[in-house]
Amino acid sequence: MQVHHSIDLLPVFNNAVVTIGTFDGVHLGHQQIIKALLNEVEKVNGESIIITFHPHPRKIVQPDTSLQLINTLDEKIELLEKQGIDHLVVVPFSPAFASLSADDYIKEFLIQKFHPKVIVIGYDHHFGKGRKGNYQLLEKQKEIWGYNLIEIPKHLLNEADISSTKVRKALLKSDIHSANKLLGYDFFFEGKVVKGDQLGRELGYPTANMEYTDPDKIHLGEGVYAVEVLVAGIVKQGMLSIGKRPTLNDTIERVEVNIFDFNENLYGETIRVIVKSFLRPQIKYNDLNALKTQLHQDKIDTLKALNN
Numbered sequence: 001m002q003v004h005h006s007i008d009l010l011p012v013f014n015n016a017v018v019t020i021g022t023f024d025g026v027h028l029g030h031q032q033i034i035k036a037l038l039n040e041v042e043k044v045n046g047e048s049i050i051i052t053f054h055p056h057p058r059k060i061v062q063p064d065t066s067l068q069l070i071n072t073l074d075e076k077i078e079l080l081e082k083q084g085i086d087h088l089v090v091v092p093f094s095p096a097f098a099s100l101s102a103d104d105y106i107k108e109f110l111i112q113k114f115h116p117k118v119i120v121i122g123y124d125h126h127f128g129k130g131r132k133g134n135y136q137l138l139e140k141q142k143e144i145w146g147y148n149l150i151e152i153p154k155h156l157l158n159e160a161d162i163s164s165t166k167v168r169k170a171l172l173k174s175d176i177h178s179a180n181k182l183l184g185y186d187f188f189f190e191g192k193v194v195k196g197d198q199l200g201r202e203l204g205y206p207t208a209n210m211e212y213t214d215p216d217k218i219h220l221g222e223g224v225y226a227v228e229v230l231v232a233g234i235v236k237q238g239m240l241s242i243g244k245r246p247t248l249n250d251t252i253e254r255v256e257v258n259i260f261d262f263n264e265n266l267y268g269e270t271i272r273v274i275v276k277s278f279l280r281p282q283i284k285y286n287d288l289n290a291l292k293t294q295l296h297q298d299k300i301d302t303l304k305a306l307n308n
């Protein structure tokens with residue numbers, strides 16, 4: 001997959017089959033759209049192109065809203081790469097781009113930059129200033145510009161009943177089971193390992209405390225989870241805790257992971273956590289000994305969850 005970060009340096013595409021969208025999550029619904037796209041590509045012997053935007057359009061149009069995205073841009077690139085797309089065009093979304101009228105968006109952007117043979121689009125897709133452009137407008141102009149228009153049928157999108165909003169809601173309420181089912185892969189996030197209170201090692205369970213590396217990445221809800229951890233390219237098993245450490249009367253939410261069969265210094269490293277299943281909520285224990293007993297049980301439960 002070729003990734004293009006500028007719309008002024010695009011190659012000349014051969015029978016471009018394009019689809020446009022945010023694709024946050026690259027969930028099962030998105031994967032259906034991509035299948036439809038690849039199907040058309042085969043028919044016209046063309047090249048598959050996904051057009052996406054960065055930063056997220058909402059950040060430009062409504063600058064005050066805080067975003068909680070399922071994927072960072074790098075994660076999205078990685079996930080789309082696996083779908084077998086030829087080109088990903090990451091359009092730098094700017095106020096100037098946002099102010100293109102729907103007609104100009106079609107003419108100056110879609111036609112001039114891509115000369116599409118086929119446009120594959122969801123029934124609810126909107127584009128151009130004030131989100132005025134839609135499927136009907138593309139339909140009206142298809143003879144003028146000579147593209148074929150394929151609508152992703154409503155039932156295909158609705159039947160699966162999958163949306164990025166649903167995935168976000170599930171993640172926020174710690175429902176990793178539903179989130180992973182909707183995504184069609186296991187949710188993951190990355191963080192830089194920072195210093196904690198150095199208490200973990202005393203308990204016998206050292207935990208790498210993580211700081212999110214991307215400010216727009218969604219924060220998984222509180223709880224204890226069975227996970228896999230990717231450390232320098234190697235997958236390890238472990239248990240993740242997200243919470244305010246009620247036992248210690250802490251007030252800051254910590255994201256920390258104890259990696260099994262591992263004993264190395266990770267400070268400053270970036271690690272990836274792949275979240276497999278929810279074990280339990282955060283609990284306030286009477287003392288550290290009770291917490292330690294629970295951590296022992298969590299490890300047993302994690303191994304059971306990961307290895308069955």
Ligand SMILES: Cc1cc2nc3c(=O)[nH]c(=O)nc-3n(C[C@H](O)[C@H](O)[C@H](O)COP(=O)(O)O)c2cc1C
Binds near residue numbers: 199245282
């Ligand atoms: C799997 C796991 C589960 C945890 N569950 C709880 C919990 O239920 N309640 C709590 O107060 N702290 C919980 N913790 C957090 C511990 O209190 C924390 O790891 C310990 O205080 C060490 O902190 P440190 O990394 O800053 O040294 C959990 C940690 C892990 C790794």
Ligand SMILES: Nc1ncnc2c1ncn2[C@@H]1O[C@H](COP(=O)(O)OP(=O)(O)O)[C@@H](O)[C@H]1O
Binds near residue numbers: 193200201
């Ligand atoms: N099995 C392990 N799991 C997680 N971190 C480990 C492990 N073994 C060694 N470490 C290292 O020890 C640190 C965690 O120890 P801990 O006593 O909890 O300190 P802190 O409170 O600073 O996180 C990690 O940041 C990492 O550098």
